[in-house]
Amino acid sequence: MAKIFLILHVLAAVIAVGPVTVAGSMFPAAARKAAAGPDRPDSVAAVRLLHRICQVYAFVGLAVPVLGFATASSMGVLGSPWLIVSIALTGAAALVLALLVLPGQAAAIADLNGSATDDGDATTGAAGLEAAQIRRLAMLTGIFNLLWATVTILMIVRPGSSTGA
Template sequence: MTKLLLSIHVLAAILVVGPIAVAASLFPRYGRQAVSAGPEPDARAGGIAALLHRICRGYAVVGVAVPVFGIATALQLGVLTDAWLLTSLALTALASALLALAILPGQQRLLAPAGSGGGSGGGAPESTAARLSMLTGIFNLLWAIVVVLMIVRPGSTTGA
């Protein structure tokens, strides 16, 4: 059962977090192009930005499976109270909060002028896009740290 849970956890992490990381990283470029095209919005860039936002939003919902299966695996392995796992859970919660409370709303704000034909969308498009780039970088860095913790597992008896 542990191998099945671990396999589902790893597959979910790869197939869910990976697309969010890529889509969120690409979004600022296309979001900026969509709203900074002068008097006429760039419809192609706007469509791409909207698709990238839908990917982030949709995969974020499915992404709940990653920590759920991770916790189930940790329970099976008896490592739920290990410091490396608790740190990973805290970083995962932080990355999830960053996505839900800052990245997705920021993407929505940047898309608002493209879809409504004008307006500020909650800030200048350049500053919103720059902020999204920074937040996405932090989000991706948090996940990279979690991956390293999952592989290295400080205190592990496997010798890895």
């Protein structure tokens, strides 16, 4: 049963977390283009699509820790330090995504849609989307991606593993 849980856990991680990391990483550049570009309606639609991908796959990503706990339990490694660190980092990544990245993307879309007004400042794009806002979102997405990369490394290396890997 452990092998089945492990397969499902890895598949869920690849299928759910992969699209969030890619779409999340693409979002700031797409938002920057939408704020400045002449083909603004198409660019804004692309930004909305990337945000929707992040939202949907973040929800699907809830399966990753559920299957991870099932896998760890069936393998008898729930108390392992590397797993506890991985759980903490996964929780941190989830919080960054849910509390900072997704709301930041939603705010950027609202600004692109004209919820804010353009004050003519050189650092402000169309409808009030600020360059600093895009940079902050890029940084937060990078932090999310770095947390997941660290968890992935811990899952592969597993200090004290008997596999020799």
